[in-house]
Amino acid sequence: MDGKKLENEDFLISLCRELAHIGRFTVLREGFVRFENQGFTAFLVLSESHLAIHTWPEHDIAFIDILSSKDISEEEVENMRKHLFENSITVLTLKKSAENIPF
Secondary structure (H helix, E strand, C coil): CCCCHHHCHHHHHHHHHHHHHHCCCCEEEEEEEECCCCCEEEEEEECCEEEEEEEEHHHCEEEEEEEECCCCCHHHHHHHHHHHCCCCCCCCCCCCCCCCCCC
């Protein structure tokens, strides 16, 4: 991803909103933090939990963190991937198991 985009607050918030739309999440609040040296975090607080983008513009890298109490379909994950990324991407999906999570 272009490092210049990763420094743009409007772009990052818009990206979060688009991911929330694709995942059919309910957005409660949004925010943006600009760090002292470089890097940014854009985030949405969701009724289902949260979605955040953490960036390192100097390395053209962004990490996206989606934590949700609802299942996200493989189709939604693939739509997020196709819509947002032109470069290499790794998706790690963890699903809760009744045996190891007490809720």
